[in-house]
Amino acid sequence: MRTIAAAPAGSRTYDLNFARWVYQNVDGGDRLSLCMQCGMCSGSCPIGTAMDHGPRKLFMMIRAGMKEAVLTSDTIWNCTQCYNCVVRCPRQIPVTNILQGLATVAVREGYAPEQPTAKFAKAFWFSVKHFGRTDERLVTAFFYFSFGLVEGIKRGLANLPIALRMIKAGRMHLGAPHRAKGAADLRAIIAKAEEIEKRERAQGAQQ
Amino acid sequence: MPGQAVESQVILVVGGGIAGITAAVEAAETGYDVVLLEKTASLGGRVAQLNRYFPKLCHPTCGLEINFQRLRGNARIKVFTMATLAGLSGARGRYKASVAVSPRHVNANCTACGDCAKASQTQVPNPFNYGMDKVSAAYLPHPMAYPMRYVVAPQVIGTPEADAIRAACKYGAIDLDEQPKTFELAVGAVIWAVGWQPYDAGKIQSYGYGRVANVITNVEMERLASPGGPTQGRIVRLSDGREAKRVALIQCAGSRDYNHLAYCSRICCLGSLKHAAYLREQYADAQVDIYYIDIRAHDKLESFYRKIKADPQVRFIKSKPASISAGENSDPILHGEDTLTRELYDRPYDLIVLATGMEPSAHGVTPALKLSTDDYGFVVPEIDEEAGIFAAGVAAGPLDVSMSVQSATAATLRAIRAVRTNGAAAHKGQA
Numbered sequence: 001m002r003t004i005a006a007a008p009a010g011s012r013t014y015d016l017n018f019a020r021w022v023y024q025n026v027d028g029g030d031r032l033s034l035c036m037q038c039g040m041c042s043g044s045c046p047i048g049t050a051m052d053h054g055p056r057k058l059f060m061m062i063r064a065g066m067k068e069a070v071l072t073s074d075t076i077w078n079c080t081q082c083y084n085c086v087v088r089c090p091r092q093i094p095v096t097n098i099l100q101g102l103a104t105v106a107v108r109e110g111y112a113p114e115q116p117t118a119k120f121a122k123a124f125w126f127s128v129k130h131f132g133r134t135d136e137r138l139v140t141a142f143f144y145f146s147f148g149l150v151e152g153i154k155r156g157l158a159n160l161p162i163a164l165r166m167i168k169a170g171r172m173h174l175g176a177p178h179r180a181k182g183a184a185d186l187r188a189i190i191a192k193a194e195e196i197e198k199r200e201r202a203q204g205a206q207q
Numbered sequence: 208m209p210g211q212a213v214e215s216q217v218i219l220v221v222g223g224g225i226a227g228i229t230a231a232v233e234a235a236e237t238g239y240d241v242v243l244l245e246k247t248a249s250l251g252g253r254v255a256q257l258n259r260y261f262p263k264l265c266h267p268t269c270g271l272e273i274n275f276q277r278l279r280g281n282a283r284i285k286v287f288t289m290a291t292l293a294g295l296s297g298a299r300g301r302y303k304a305s306v307a308v309s310p311r312h313v314n315a316n317c318t319a320c321g322d323c324a325k326a327s328q329t330q331v332p333n334p335f336n337y338g339m340d341k342v343s344a345a346y347l348p349h350p351m352a353y354p355m356r357y358v359v360a361p362q363v364i365g366t367p368e369a370d371a372i373r374a375a376c377k378y379g380a381i382d383l384d385e386q387p388k389t390f391e392l393a394v395g396a397v398i399w400a401v402g403w404q405p406y407d408a409g410k411i412q413s414y415g416y417g418r419v420a421n422v423i424t425n426v427e428m429e430r431l432a433s434p435g436g437p438t439q440g441r442i443v444r445l446s447d448g449r450e451a452k453r454v455a456l457i458q459c460a461g462s463r464d465y466n467h468l469a470y471c472s473r474i475c476c477l478g479s480l481k482h483a484a485y486l487r488e489q490y491a492d493a494q495v496d497i498y499y500i501d502i503r504a505h506d507k508l509e510s511f512y513r514k515i516k517a518d519p520q521v522r523f524i525k526s527k528p529a530s531i532s533a534g535e536n537s538d539p540i541l542h543g544e545d546t547l548t549r550e551l552y553d554r555p556y557d558l559i560v561l562a563t564g565m566e567p568s569a570h571g572v573t574p575a576l577k578l579s580t581d582d583y584g585f586v587v588p589e590i591d592e593e594a595g596i597f598a599a600g601v602a603a604g605p606l607d608v609s610m611s612v613q614s615a616t617a618a619t620l621r622a623i624r625a626v627r628t629n630g631a632a633a634h635k636g637q638a
Contacts, residue, residue, distance in 0.1 A: 036463075038500045043529030043543030044413070048551050057549055088413060088529065090464035 013068040022062050026101035028094035035059045041085035041095050051075040055085060055095045058102075071111035076103045077118060119146040129190055132180025136172060137163075213300030215393040216626040217242060218619075221292050222400035222568075224252020225608055226600025228274045229615035230398045230622070235283040239623060242304075242392055243278075244290040247334075248311060248358045249348035250275070252402055254608060256335060256349075256426065258433035258440075261477040262511035264484060267608070268351050275353045288354065293389060295397065299595030299625055304392045310385035312359035317380040319347060319355045326375035329368060331360045333437075336430045339445060340437035345372045345381075350435050359383070395626035396595040398618050399578065399586060403565040403601040406461040406468055413530035414460060414561055420446040420537040424460075425478050425562045432485045442489055444558055446537045451558035452490050455541050456482055457528055458499040462564035470583055472564030473605040476503045479562045480515045487518060495521045496554075498528050498543070526552075531559055565605045595625035 015021075022029045035056070042054030053061065053075045061070050070076075076099045085095040103121075106112040123142035127134045140159070145152030166172035180186065216239060220231045223245030231243040249255070257267045278284055287308060294305035313323075323345035330341035335349045344363040347355075357380075363369045364383060373381040405426045408416035416422050421444045423431070430436040431443075442451050456479040461467035479497055486493040502523070504512035515521055528543035538555040545552060567584040578596065579587045585605075586598035599618035600611040 036500060037546055038459075038527035039525075039544040039546040040527045040529055042546075042549075043526065043551065048544070054544065054549065054551075056544065056546060088466070090459070090466065090527065092465045 011067070014065055015067040016065045018065045018067045018070070019063045022098075022102070026098055026105070028097035029101065031091065031093045032059060032062070032098060034091040035093055036091060038090060040088050040090060041093075044084045044088050046082060046084065047078060047080060050078050055079075055099065058099075068111065070102065071106040071109065074115070075099065076106060077112070077115050119143055122146065127177070129187065130183070131177050132183035132186045133178045135177035138177050213395055213626055215301060215395040216240065217392070217394040218396050218398060218622045218626060219292075219302070219304050219392065219394040220244065220398045220400060222246075222252070222402055222600070222602070223250035223286070223288070224400060224402045224600060224611075225254040225270075225274075226402065226602070226611045226615040226618075227252070227398070227400035228271075228278065229612050230400060230599050230619045231284050231286075232274060232277040232281065233616055233619045234398075234623060235281045236277070237619075237623060239283065239626065241284045242306075242394065243284060243286045244292060244306060245286070245288045246291050246401075247348065248288050248356075249352035249354070250278075250286065250288065251349070251351060251353065253426075255351055256337075256429060256433075257608075258429045258436075258485070259481060260608060261481045262508050264481065270608075271351055271353075275351075278353070286354070289358075292397075299593065300395045302394045302397065302595070304394050304397070305389055306392060307387065307389045309387055310361075310382075311356070312364065312382055312385050313345075313357045314380050314382050314385075315354075315356070316378040317356040317376075318378055319352075319357060320377070321347070321357075322375045322377065323357055323359070323372045323381060326371045327363065327368060329360070329363050331362055335435075336437045337424075337427050339427060339430060344368065356380075396597070396622040398597050398599050398615075398622050399602050400599040400615065400618075401568045401602045403605070404568050406472075406563045406566045408460060408561050408563050410467060411461050411561070414457070414528075415531045415533070415539070416561060419531050419533045419539050420444075421451075421557065422531055422539050422559045422561065425456075425475060425482065425560055428482050428485075428560045429478075432482070432489075442486060442558075444537070449557065450490060451486070452493045453555075453557045454482075454486055454493065454495050455528075455554070455556045455559045456495065456497045456562060457541075457559060458497065458502075458562050459527060460561035460563050462562075463500065468564045468566060468583065470564075470605065471503060473503065473505075474607045475562035475564060477508055477511065477607065479560070480504065480512055482560060483515050483518070483521045487520060493520060496524055496556075497521065498524050498526050498541075500525070500527050565601055567602060592621065592625075595622070597621045597625075 023032055037056055039056050042048055042056045048054055053073050058070060058073055058075050079099045081096050083096050107118055112118045120143050123139045126142050127138045144155040218234045218239050218241050220227045220241060220243045223243055227243060228250055231241045235241045251271055254267045255271060260267055289309040289311050291307050292304060293307040296303050324343040327343040327345045329344040331344055332338040333340050333342040344360040345357055347357050369383050373383055405424055408424050431438055432440060434440040444451050458476060458479060462472045483495045486495050502512055524545055525547050526543045526545050528541050530542045532540050534540040534555045539559045540553055540555045542553050581587055586603050597618040599615040603614055606614060
């Protein structure tokens with residue numbers, strides 16, 4: 001049976017086994033060893049200037065074992081998943097998938113508590129998991145209040161005029177959240193998947 | 208196949224570039240009869256289209272002239288231009304080769320006086336200059352053409368202009384009724400020297416070749432710098448004729464890229480270093496930027512790299528550029544990441560040259576000629592030994608000129624062995 005290896009133990013900041021662990025455990029990581037540091041990915045990134053390192057440099061940092069610097073980098077969170085780099089990469093490395101996989105690890109291992117993108121991802125997942133759909137009010141509310149009660153109210157009030165105009169224009173409805181047909185079945189499926197993942201990770205940790 | 212009888216010792220060379228010419232003259236000078244086929248109207252191939260050779264920057268016309276002299280003086284060599292191999296049947300020592308010849312409409316009476324060109328009004332794209340300029344429908348393939356004979360383009364055949372072209376010829380050299388023809392040859396071995404073609408830069412979508420003005424390829428740069436080129440050797444922009452002084456040379460444009468050519472084409476780094484030399488020779492204030500992943504100037508060519516690198520007006524930027532967009536005044540803008548500094552640049556240039564790689568030519572491949580090729584279409588040289596078919600030059604892999612010549616000599620030796628011996632054992636050198 002497949003097992004998910006735990007993130008490498010040892011130092012949280014610097015880990016010589018980190019590259020190997022990424023190659024073996026992050027989706028698409030097996031192609032990462034082909035990276036020739038040409039810069040096509042970072043150069044092609046439409047929001048490259050909004051990234052601290054960019055994918056190319058981040059990949060070199062993985063090889064250098066700079067675990068903490070990689071997992072706290074904003075590069076993995078600011079990726080908009082446009083796939084420009086994936087299409088152009090001369091080595092056909094799935095850059096986007098790798099960044100997403102690193103983001104998952106960063107959350108799981110507690111490296112990204114203050115990342116707004118991570119908070120938003122959690123809000124999105126909350127809505128999908130419980131209702132089978134994204135409800136804009138639910139997602140925004142969850143996201144705003146994940147910054148704390150006061151900050152949540154502040155952000156909510158700041159955006160109230162927009163919300164009212166959306167309601168007026170019929171772009172946001174009042175009443176119960178959107179719910180997919182068979183949302184209960186979806187919840188059961190997700191629960192099962194989470195159970196399997198938990199078991200596999202527990203086995204991986206033992207090995 | 209022991210005991211296999213050799214019925215013909217003729218060596219057929221397909222492709223009249225530097226490798227094919229070398230193979231033909233070396234086999235003939237060793238005492239073997241050779242038939243040399245060339246698809247275009249003149250021998251010389253890609254080498255004839257080069258301005259200079261690296262690393263000594265001497266002119267290819269010189270080496271071609273020597274080889275044409277060797278060809279001309281050797282009665283053992285029969286040259287067919289505008290000819291392709293249409294089919295091949297049989298086995299080593301007794302092949303039947305079928306040769307297809309397209310009409311040139313100009314016979315051997317031609318003295319290359321040029322009167323026919325003066326009588327022609329139609330202009331056709333000049334393949335010798337990669338279509339960057341035009342020539343008359345009656346044209347000499349290039350100034351060093353071998354045979355030194357004009358061609359009448361098929362576009363004008365059957366028009367009154369063709370009659371005028373015929374009337375202008377004082378020597379009765381124009382034959383408008385010439386038809387395509389096919390003939391058969393008995394040959395003992397085949398040297399496959401069909402060469403290469405530049406990779407289609409238009410396929411590298413983000414570099415905008417064909418869409419963004421003043422983005423050209425390295426082979427076009429050779430023609431621009433050549434006295435026989437569209438600008439008589441002045442390196443200027445085709446969009447407005449302005450001198451190209453700020454120039455970016457982009458390495459690995461389509462090479463070392465799984466989306467294009469997965470292999471290193473081996474010649475482009477040196478080609479671009481040479482282009483930097485052309486620009487610096489022509490303009491004292493030229494600023495040349497070479498964008499590279501790694502500079503692959505192997506063994507003896509390293510010193511040429513060092514020489515260019517010592518020039519403060521040639522910058523080496525470690526980056527595979529991401530894209531090219533159109534800027535103001537027809538200046539192309541280059542975008543990417545400098546991987547040593549992590550600087551994201553957007554730089555305008557007068558001219559951007561894409562160092563496109565070598566793609567093996569598919570020309571004249573027939574089902575009858577079953578060649579063992581690698582994943583990229585290059586012939587694996589050893590596999591067809593027993594069949595008496597040998598690849599030479601770039602047909603066997605990306606090579607520069609001197610390595611092509613070495614490869615052709617090696618193929619010639621193998622072909623001679625194949626037509627000399629009667630059995631596999633002897634062929635393997637055990638007799």
